[in-house]
Amino acid sequence: MGCSSSIPTTGSVNSLPTKTARPSSPSSSHTNSHKRSDHVTSEKRGQRAQAEDLVQNFFLIWLDAKIDESNEDFRNSIKQLRGTVNTIEIFRDSDDCMHYISQFKNDEKTFLIISGALCESVIPHAHSISQIYSIYIFCRQQSKYEKWATKEWPKVKGVFTEIDSICNSVRQAARECDEDSVVITGQIEPSFMYSLLFKEIILEIEFAETKEIKDLTDYARNKYVGNEKQVKLIDEFARDYHGNVENKPIWWYTRQCFTYSMINKALGKLDVSTLMKMGIFMRDLHKNIKELHDKQANDKNTPLPNEVFRGQTMTEQDFGKKIKQGQLMSFNNFLSTTYERSVSLEFIQQKLQSDNSKIGVLFILNTNPSIKSALFARIDEISQYPEEKEILFSTHTVFRVQQIKETQESGMNIQQVNLTLTSESNDPQLAGLTHSIREELVGTTGWHRLGNLLIETGDFEKAEEVYMALLRDVSNDDKKEKSLLYYKLGIINYNTSKFMKAEQYMQSVIQIQENVLPENDPDLAKSYNIIGA
Template sequence: ECDDDTVGITGELESSFMYTTFFKEIVLEIDFDEKKTIPELADYACQQKVYANNKKELELINEFAQKYHGNINNNPVRWYTAECFTYKMLNKALGNLDVNTLLKTGFFMRDLHQNIQQLHDEQLNGKDKPFPSIVYRGQTMTQQDFEIKIQQDKLMSYNNFLSTSEERYVAADFIRRKLRSDNTKIGVLFIITIDPSIKSVPYARIAKFSKFPDEKEILLSTHTIFRIQQIKEIQEKEMKIWQVKLTLTSDGVDEQLSALTKQIRMEITGTDWQRMGLLLWKMGENDKAEQVFTMLLEQAPDDDNNKAYCYHHLGLMKENQKPYNVAIDFYEKSLAIFEKTLPPNHLKLATSYNNIGATYNNMGDYSKALEFYEKALKIGEKALPSNHPDLALSYNNVATAYHNMRDYSKALEFYEKSLKIREKDLPPNHPDLAISYNDIGSLYQHMGDYSKSLEFREKSLKIREKALPSNHPLLATSYNDIGSVYRDMGDRSESLEFYEKELKIREKALKIREKALPPNHPDLAISYNDIALVYTNMGDYSKSLEFYEKLLKIREKVLPPNHPDLATSYNNIGAVYYDMGDYSKAVEFYEKEHQIYEKTLSPNHPDLAMSYNNIAGVYDDMGDYSKALEFYEKLLKIREKRSASESSRLGCFLQQDRRGVL
């Protein structure tokens, strides 16, 4: 075969190109333990549905596990061209940004790249005939993809390893076979000019290692960038296809993406696996990042620096997953080591204070959050230049605490300080700028200034659509936020449009998780919760209830009976029944929620106040005024104890920004 036409083209240079580039850079540095990684990949491949019942593929997987031994005797190239699971899994994972498969195939990706580089150097300096200046590639694609991604004088790229041929007829025959099996697509013949002076991506002749030597294959390593020189429709024997002339290039990269790449590269520091953990976290892959930091902790349990680093980042992961008490525990372990070993104004202490503050913020203890945020800010203002991005983070965190305490003028003052630094210091499509715009949008929404809110929310979305992977949870959050502004404005049709965009991302995440995870896995619960919330916002209460009940089923099986997540489930189901007008069912679930909160929360906690408020409201609507009064009085007691500024919990806004990495 010339190549699998599922290998994806990236129009211009999308964020997936940047993230997979980072992945490749890190993978090339890692010294993999092949005794562990080879059998792990083989087991993982056997579990994939596409191979599980395929005797031929299973035999090849078993042979790979027995015979593969790294970059020896061109082993990687031989296996890549063997028409088996290796090239299919690796290229699909690079194209789809499938992190789980990328982690499993990482060692093979490294070996294959190094093998191509080795062959390239040998062939360039050897007595063989010189490299061809033109190669050919056949591919089929949808009309829509062609129109979006193939545009005159624009850049296009491949994240994947790229098969081409020295022979035009090989590429044309490949298109012919593909169109016979699927005539809904269009055929594209790429004519690629290669300048041998370009060193950014190695390529090599691999015909003598291939199962199909007559195809005269030239294999290019990942992350090729091309300039589109010409597009025209041609008649190729009986076929009408598109001919696209490309030139391999290493320059002309989109300036904004280049600036963002440079900035994020500076933020992903540490050893090879530490960098991998941080990259996964930035991609929204918290579970995978947690696995990496747990592994690092187990590998060097007596190294204080490593322990502090890993505890800190495990705190980040746990905060994202919302067992906040566990996050605090990890942060405090890290902080205890730092306080023993570092001077009192060290920036790592500021980072720890910021993250502990963030967790208290998410727990609803805003005064405690502000206390830690101000400790961090005090260090930052002494130790950092006035336009440093870490100062912007501190200002933003202080703003968040004031925002949640309903001191809107103070919140706006600190949000604007943060934004001023970020607009000056960061590239225009950096995710932290999106966070600033989104937070200010949230503030204006709570102040009732919906046009201002929409302006900032849309700025945030515009950046996220450029800078984040297309299935990143923060994109879904942005769609939800804009939908909520339109809802508050009373514009139901616009609101629904954004909720539907959010739903697509949430459903995509669920589909991946349902395939890969056991039925009671916590990540499935997260997906069910996200989808239920979208349906609630869309007013589809029966659908919302369906997903909340799936979520509750998992939580009742895997959590202790007084776990706060169970209380949240009971609250959400109660709220849906309330919206449906079924007050007796609503009060049944609200009562279950408040029983847990009375056992587990402090007597003046805002979640307990909210619970009393909900129950009182339902009894009020049912006409049971004595019961309503009983719960309103409980609510009043809490409000009298708490300061007026904290009397009502607004909830947590974007959590991502509150934290820093070391």
């Protein structure tokens, strides 16, 4: 997911002309800057990006009171940065900038590029903002700020005079940010039930491959509009990928292009629209892992390791809530691990140096290649990062927490968590949980099953997104499907006390049913009863 080396790198701080500063109110500075930056950062919108616009777990802000956005070197710099970060916003006023960042949730991270002229007044405040992941000072006088910034403020990654160097540092931060944003679901959380069956639902869907690949790439182009590097990769995917394991899904995933970003954000945030578009690729990625797993499990010369490691940082509150000895837990993404303990410890160390408000967690995952429903494979021969000795687990793999202990390694106090891979075949409690919720979903298939699962777990907002997405794609001639979708939307709105909206949906159901069902049909009676209630 790095910055493209093929783009000319003319962007030093000396070659970015500035405009003469002129008095203006904070509000006018904000307004002017966003009008001028729209063509650079996102051609499709006339306003600043909101959380729902983000296609990655992060975005980038460039704060400079005198930046000249019409300059060609500035445009080239933005083009380079967008090779890594799709959403970039430009600010001249620091108060507007900090206010904008604070509107995002804590798990939506920003990389902040700031001018030397503003760094001493802004960084002391910006450093405490949890949404800010890393800071890059871009100025001519490197020696003036370097000692002060990097020693006092750990989030500052350096003082830079060239955009190339910033680009490389941002690329590394983006990888760390993605790894650190992997969502862990504890057994006591309602969404844990969703975790148990989500993968099963994806694998059972019969995808119309040509249509699904076209829908996926059209959706991705819209998300990455104006991003030349990613659009080229999307075009390549549309041309070469045909929805099967031979198309090397793992290779596409480890390229860390749009496929990697969209899957990780969609799974972590439960972004229903993106999940439904990425479904076919997630299915293929799982199958690719299974193919490698089956091959490697029988390889006596290079057997799969008995334990692998993952370094992560968490807040103490999250750790206490999600990681409980003896209970089940799930990682809600395709999970990157390593068979080199030192690689995980190095990751923890890097993260704690820039954010000491969190605690380091070393997960030791005890694997069992005989558990066929819990798949993982060694991918270092395919990955862009072979030095990481990576073992990739399929999404929503379930573990049992065997032991938690505080220990010290590499000069760090960390929590060591021993996990054991588990499945329904060897864990009666897990089997009982999945059997219970499967019974609730009897008679449904595919995306309808996902919608029902979300209703059962009480996530009515996400369930509504599923059924609205299905409604957008349904043919007007398919009256039975439309009736079912209206019915589900009516039930959802009834359960969220939106009674007028629920009644409108149920009236649409009755209108269809009266034309296709006999008067004494029980489904028609059920619809009338809901309106009566």
